[in-house]
Amino acid sequence: MKWLYKAERKFGKYAISNLMKYIVILYVIGFALTMVMPEVYYTWLSLDIQKILQGQIWRLVTFLIQPPDSNIFFVLISVYLYYMIGTSLENAWGSFLFNLYFLMGIIFNILAVVIFYAITGLSYPIGIEYINQSLFFAFAAMYPNMQFTLFFLIPIKVKYLAWIYGALMGYQVISNVSLGIRTGQWIFIGVALTVVVAMANFLIFFLMTRNYKRISPAQMKRKAAFKREIHNAERSRGQAVYRDGRTVITRHKCAVCGRSELDDDNLEFRFCSKCNGNYEYCSDHLFTHTHVQ
Numbered sequence: 555m556k557w558l559y560k561a562e563r564k565f566g567k568y569a570i571s572n573l574m575k576y577i578v579i580l581y582v583i584g585f586a587l588t589m590v591m592p593e594v595y596y597t598w599l600s601l602d603i604q605k606i607l608q609g610q611i612w613r614l615v616t617f618l619i620q621p622p623d624s625n626i627f628f629v630l631i632s633v634y635l636y637y638m639i640g641t642s643l644e645n646a647w648g649s650f651l652f653n654l655y656f657l658m659g660i661i662f663n664i665l666a667v668v669i670f671y672a673i674t675g676l677s678y679p680i681g682i683e684y685i686n687q688s689l690f691f692a693f694a695a696m697y698p699n700m701q702f703t704l705f706f707l708i709p710i711k712v713k714y715l716a717w718i719y720g721a722l723m724g725y726q727v728i729s730n731v732s733l734g735i736r737t738g739q740w741i742f743i744g745v746a747l748t749v750v751v752a753m754a755n756f757l758i759f760f761l762m763t764r765n766y767k768r769i770s771p772a773q774m775k776r777k778a779a780f781k782r783e784i785h786n787a788e789r790s791r792g793q794a795v796y797r798d799g800r801t802v803i804t805r806h807k808c809a810v811c812g813r814s815e816l817d818d819d820n821l822e823f824r825f826c827s828k829c830n831g832n833y834e835y836c837s838d839h840l841f842t843h844t845h846v847q
Contacts, residue, residue, distance in 0.1 A: 572644070694716030698713035723749060730745045734746070810836075810839040
């Protein structure tokens with residue numbers, strides 16, 4: 555996971571804050587378009603690989619405008635649900651990691667339709683279904699004990715819903731593979747691969763990364779709180795250092811040695827969960843300092 559933190563330091567400033575707000579606006583626009591022109595999405599905007607290969611490259615982006623449902627009541631519920639899920643993930647991970655996760659979902663969805671086309675020679679214009687499901691599974695992994703009200707009547711923890719959806723998705727993959735083997739028709743194998751590849755962003759972030767617990771909500775919450783305190787303190791008391799002929803405000807500072815990111819670009823800083831308060835340490839002192847009680 556070190557590469558993620560290094561990438562965040564270098565490219566974090568380019569991340570889109572509150573990304574999910576713009577995504578749900580796209581959903582609303584897509585719903586309005588389909589109400590006025592029902593065929594416009596699949597005719598001009600969907601992820602149709604054959605049309606993309608013919609030059610309609612805007613489809614690589616415009617497929618995101620697909621509304622989550624055709625019924626306005628369920629659209630409103632979906633917009634609220636996914637906005638809540640997306641903002642919760644962004645608050646836990648930070649804008650950069652959430653942007654990266656969503657971008658990976660887009661890339662793997664595009665890759666999925668390319669693989670399906672390569673296997674079958676047919677276009678399979680999947681929409682936002684798997685991207686939204688990957689958000690839901692990520693949310694369930696981060697907040698497993700949060701309760702939803704199923705059918706507005708039955709309280710159920712989100713982890714159980716995730717297990718149910720995961721089981722159904724697994725059954726879909728296995729049944730299509732089995733059917734493809736029995737009939738010799740590659741289209742069923744292609745459907746199974748499409749599901750797996752489209753969900754690869756979730757698999758990579760949570761099943762194939764050893765240190766995924768390091769981006770737990772508790773740690774990110776401590777980090778965000780500490781950053782807010784540091785930011786407020788810097789603004790109020792003008793904490794700054796003079797480097798290379800200019801005044802620079804540091805973002806990180808070791809509580810033991812006082813080094814910051816300005817002293818060494820390769821220095822990594824972490825917060826200690828055992829200290830009483832928000833104390834940040836460099837990699838040399840993270841495990842050797844005396845805990846503040």
